[in-house]
Amino acid sequence: MQYSFAERTKSMLASPLHFMRSLSTRESFISFAEELPAEELFPLSSLEAAAAAVISKSPAALQYGEPQGYLPLREWLCNNFKQMKHTEVVAGQILLTTGSQQAFDLLARVYVEPGDPVLVEHPTSPGFLQILKMQGAVIVPVEGNADGIHPEHLLQQMESIRPKLLLVSPNFTNPTGVLWSLERRKEVLEICRSRKVLIVEDNSYGDLHFGGISEKEFYSKYPSLFSLDEAGKGGQVLYIGSFSKTVVPALRTGWAAGSKAMIETMVMAKQLADWQSSHFNQCLLHYLLESSTFDILEHVQMLNREYEIRLKLMTELLKRPAWKGSRFEIPAGGMFLWVKLPEALDSVALLKCSLDKGAAFLPGTLCYTNGEGREYIRLNFTHPGRDELLLGMNLIGEAITEFTARS
Amino acid sequence: MQYSFAERTKSMLASPLHFMRSLSTRESFISFAEELPAEELFPLSSLEAAAAAVISKSPAALQYGEPQGYLPLREWLCNNFKQMKHTEVVAGQILLTTGSQQAFDLLARVYVEPGDPVLVEHPTSPGFLQILKMQGAVIVPVEGNADGIHPEHLLQQMESIRPKLLLVSPNFTNPTGVLWSLERRKEVLEICRSRKVLIVEDNSYGDLHFGGISEKEFYSKYPSLFSLDEAGKGGQVLYIGSFSKTVVPALRTGWAAGSKAMIETMVMAKQLADWQSSHFNQCLLHYLLESSTFDILEHVQMLNREYEIRLKLMTELLKRPAWKGSRFEIPAGGMFLWVKLPEALDSVALLKCSLDKGAAFLPGTLCYTNGEGREYIRLNFTHPGRDELLLGMNLIGEAITEFTARS
Incomplete structure (x- = not known):
């Protein structure tokens, strides 16, 4: 037909x-x-041990799980936010997704109407652009330099339109690799706050930083917009992260962190989209992260x-x-x-x-x-x-x- | 905010x-x-062996995979269609999804416009109704009896509207448990064919049949609409299946089977939605299905x-x-x-x-x-x-x- x-x-x-x-x-x-x-760097033996332990421990790991995602893994993320990123988040503020791609897709589905203007870094992630196109958004680019997007251009683009959200990736923007300065982060957050524009902050690449500085040190120098917004308590920022680059992609585990109101709505969209991501993969990942043979x-x-x-x-x-x-x-x-x-x-x-x-x-x-x-x-x-x-x-x-x- | x-x-x-x-x-x-x-019936030891084998064999199982899904698993499904369901399908006609819920969600996203009338069995699956609501469909119920939906009522509902699709579950309709008669299957397919209305056939429950008859026997007596439509060669039927009920839910592996044109479009939506379901889970499932210690x-x-x-x-x-x-x-x-x-x-x-x-x-x-x-x-x-x-x-x-x- x-x-x-x-x-x-x-x-x-x-x-x-x-x-x-x-x-x-x-x-x-x-x-x-x-x-x-690089797949030759995957932690294979630790993963194998984790899979065996999780399966033999309880059949519950292979049953349906929570649409919002395995609670102990969300709690692990809260602890990681606290220890490494100086940010207080509770498990109810986190939704586990099938990678960062799904985190943004779910946000777009609940938040963006056809015809809504959406601001993006210029250039930006091809995968996220596809989501915005599918949702019928009018994509409005914001120019930037080596410190991040230009506050002046951001303000200028906001003059004629009321944007629904601003999509950014301050830690190594895809594709340009730009690392936003702290000053620029603060300025952009302040502008969006005053105009009541939601920021979607993709931090899929933040943990991959060079020069030998520690994770803690890195996030002290370059706090996420989410951290600067007090972990989404104000609800200004939706943060997106992923284990695809730091552990392995095939467990397809990413997450969104934001205000409870936003996350609760996204959970309902998640349930509708696929009920839940793999509960088994989330249990496996959690076991791995807590195991003594693996230090992330x-x-x-x-x-x-x-x-x-x-x-x-x-x-x-x-x-x-x-x-x-x-x-x-x-x-x-x-x-x-x-x-x-x-x-x-x-x-x-x-x-x-x-x-x-x-x-x-x-x-x-x-x-x-x-x-x-x-x-x-x-x-x-x-x-x-x-x-x-x-x-x-x-x-x-x-x-x-x-x-x-x-x- | x-x-x-x-x-x-x-x-x-x-x-x-x-x-x-x-x-x-x-x-x-x-x-x-x-x-x-029932989780106490999960094939735990076979799953444990499969996980160990898959992880130790190659890191490729933990890398990103194909958006359409792991080819050997799609080929296994083709073989199963042939052996058990007397139906010839090729791997290009199959898309692996995160459960049957995502299969229908992806179809709805590429096919249903807000305001489109969609025919459903009355009553029908709550999860699928949510998808249709989110997509803005006008849901039009079709009454049925113990043999399936009434052809007369189907025709009657089609008189005043041009429906975009008909959603059915002829093998143990959720929630009523009705098993459509062969006659009714043929009638409904013929009506939809003549009116050029796509049928979405959910077969999530078909394998769970009682009375001790074999799978092959069951599908001979109750061929799917997809089989009656010559495996979607005509493109009249999109078939949805899942391993959630027959193996375990937490591997989150379902599939859609249909014409190549439809599946190719859904693959693009799949990529946009989450790039792909867990490649690891698909490899694990394939290993399990092919292993000598497990007979599905x-x-x-x-x-x-x-x-x-x-x-x-x-x-x-x-x-x-x-x-x-x-x-x-x-x-x-x-x-x-x-x-x-x-x-x-x-x-x-x-x-x-x-x-x-x-x-x-x-x-x-x-x-x-x-x-x-x-x-x-x-x-x-x-x-x-x-x-x-x-x-x-x-x-x-x-x-x-x-x-x-x-x-």
């Missing part, structure tokens, strides 16, 4: 993200396009040391002749390097050539809503091992050389 | 389902309200034998004096008994009294959209053990006696 899909489905059909994903599963293909952690702080420090080395290698490779004229800022954390291509190069055309050679990157256009970004690419440096980094960057380099020779 | 939630959120706020869930987690509380399988056919036969005993016990208990005047049909499978209360009893009022005594059921009103169903209750017979069944039914019986004495 001929289907008549909902109007909103059409924007979704145009997304090239799906195509990218299926490509990268090909054998011997090197992808810098996605945001995958040490684990993440180890990840950060290795990711910093990979980033350094990537920036070294960008000094090779093929990349001459490319420009980038070295991020202090996160998973991406945001590169402006040598003059006159179009990232979408370059991608086609690069795919033929067996390597992929994310074309900058996917991080914008208006066709901008053709001269940018996003490179992930956490997934490829060092050999792959070398080979993949060479393959893209070859593609660039061919293009430059032609023009 | 004061939130301005989206308009559609309001219908959701009224849902009492959430309240029921949180109650039933109380200690020593007996709930017949939900649809939980035998396992489900064992469940069916035990569930049939529990159902029999429940119907015996309904013969006690307190329940005099109640009426019900004994279902040939599924998880629920749909009981019309002794005259003049209101299920919502009775529930309050029953909750005080420590037992719960689902009031019939939740299975309707228009306030009907006050004289009905839905009792789950799969989760409570035999002792709990006895005690819980007595507690509700006491509540009934009090009410009857008062009036």
